[in-house]
Structure formats: structure tokens, C-alpha cells
Amino acid sequence: MVQWIPHHLLSDGEVKMTARSFMTAFPHATLWFSPLRQNAVLIGTQNELEIDYGRLEAAFQDEVIRRELESVNVADPVGFLSGFLMGEETLAEYVGNIPDNTDNHPVLEFTPALSYFLADAYRLRNVFDFRDAREIILPWLVNLGETEEEVETVTEAMQRRYEAVGYSINGDIALVLGERERAIAEYSQALAVDPLERNWLTATSGSEMPRR
Numbered sequence: 001m002v003q004w005i006p007h008h009l010l011s012d013g014e015v016k017m018t019a020r021s022f023m024t025a026f027p028h029a030t031l032w033f034s035p036l037r038q039n040a041v042l043i044g045t046q047n048e049l050e051i052d053y054g055r056l057e058a059a060f061q062d063e064v065i066r067r068e069l070e071s072v073n074v075a076d077p078v079g080f081l082s083g084f085l086m087g088e089e090t091l092a093e094y095v096g097n098i099p100d101n102t103d104n105h106p107v108l109e110f111t112p113a114l115s116y117f118l119a120d121a122y123r124l125r126n127v128f129d130f131r132d133a134r135e136i137i138l139p140w141l142v143n144l145g146e147t148e149e150e151v152e153t154v155t156e157a158m159q160r161r162y163e164a165v166g167y168s169i170n171g172d173i174a175l176v177l178g179e180r181e182r183a184i185a186e187y188s189q190a191l192a193v194d195p196l197e198r199n200w201l202t203a204t205s206g207s208e209m210p211r212r
Contacts, residue, residue: 001026001044007126008038008119013098014111015126018042019091021101030140031091033083033130035072037172037199040085040130049087053077053154054143073198078154082161082197084137085130094133120176127176131169136162164194171200 003022007015019042023029026044033040043049056077060066074080086094101108138158144151171186187200 003042003044005031005040005042007040007130008123010112010126011118011122012125012129014108015040015129016095016098017101017108020095020098023088023092023095024100027088029088029091030084031086031094031130033085035069035074035080035083035199037083037169040126049140051081051137051141052143053141054145056080073201075196075198078157078161079196079198081137081141081158082165082199084140085134087135087140090133090135094129124173124176127169127173131166131173134166134169160194161197164190164197165199166190167193168197168200 001022003018005015005018010018019029019031022042022044026042028045028048030043030045030049031040032043060069060077069075069080099105099107136158138155141154141158144154167186167190171183171190174180174183174186190197190200
């Protein structure tokens with residue numbers, strides 16, 4: 001089950017309430033950025049999340065899948081997995097004790113009405129929270145390779161991308177704040193760590209930004 005989270009249209013409390021309500025029905029829930037980091041998604045699974053890296057890698061051999069994902073700057077399994085934000089334990093800590101949104105108490109039917117006036121403030125607060133709680137997805141991956149060398153290669157690639165995306169997220173924040181030079185510095189650092197981190201390209205579409 002996948003639930004769209006437009007974090008620019010929801011306050012941090014509304015995001016948490018949405019997640020809490022989702023987790024009531026789908027306790028094995030994880031939070032991800034969408035490929036372009038413009039939205040987030042909750043993913044509910046029947047069991048605790050476990051991702052077969054080899055199977056994911058094989059899926060990228062499908063031309064249709066590869067072409068669709070390349071259109072949103074996702075070129076490989078590492079890029080796909082770099083959108084991971086929180087596993088279920090961290091997500092539960094992030095949500096805290098906020099109440100559910102229910103039929104008897106449909107809070108979310110009313111509160112998002114302010115979002116069109118506060119979109120940037122909502123986006124910033126939520127991205128700050130996501131950044132600070134963000135986890136690397138390595139503990140949820142299996143079948144990273146048949147040899148120790150293959151496993152080490154994937155592990156190092158995931159670690160580099162995790163670090164690079166952190167800088168890119170800081171760049172996204174700087175752009176929303178109107179701090180273009182700081183955004184350039186953050187995106188440049190992301191490229192220095194991992195030249196294959198490309199999501200910043202969407203954030204800076206139409207702008208002249210550093211490339212590697």
C-alpha cells in the first residue's frame with residue numbers, strides 16, 4: 001500500500017497524523033521521498049521491509065522501467081533506494097503520540113485549508129524533520145552480491161549516495177530560503193561525494209549550476 005504525502009501542503013503535525021493513521025492499518029510502514037524529492041510516500045508492507053537488491057537490479061534491465069525512472073533522474077538501484085527516509089521504528093518515534101485521523105474525528109478534512117498560504121513554511125519544516133530523522137537503507141537490503149567484493153561495492157555506493165543526498169537536501173532547503181549561493185555550495189558538495197547524485201538537477205532546472 002502506498003500513500004502520497006504532499007509535504008508542501010501539510011503541516012508537520014498533519015504529516016505525522018497521516019502517518020499515524022496509515023500505521024494503524026499498516027504497522028510495517030516506511031517513509032520515502034519521491035524520486036524528485038517534491039513529495040513523500042508512505043509504503044505499507046505485509047511484513048517488515050526487506051528488499052532483494054539483486055531482484056531490484058534485475059528490474060532495471062527492463063527497458064520500460066529504466067526509461068520511466070530515468071525521466072525522474074533515477075538511473076540505477078542506488079538512485080532508487082536513496083529516497084529512503086525512515087524505517088518503521090524511526091517512523092514511529094517521529095510520529096510520536098499524535099492521534100489518528102478517524103471518521104469520527106476527521107481533523108485532516110479541515111486543517112490543510114491553510115496550506116496554500118504557508119506552503120514554503122510547511123515544506124521547510126517537514127524537510128528539516130525528514131533530514132534529521134533520515135536513515136540509510138542498508139540494514140533493509142539482502143542479496144547484495146555473490147562475493148564479498150560485490151557486497152562491499154554496493155555497500156560503499158549506498159553510503160556515498162546517502163551522504164551526497166544529505167548535501168542535496170540541504171541545497172533544496174537553501175533554494176526555498178532564496179539562498180542560491182549556499183544551494184550551489186551544497187549541490188557542489190553532493191557532486192564531490194558522488195557524481196551520480198542527480199536529483200538536484202530538477203531543483204535547479206533552468207539555472208546554471210555546477211556539473212561534474
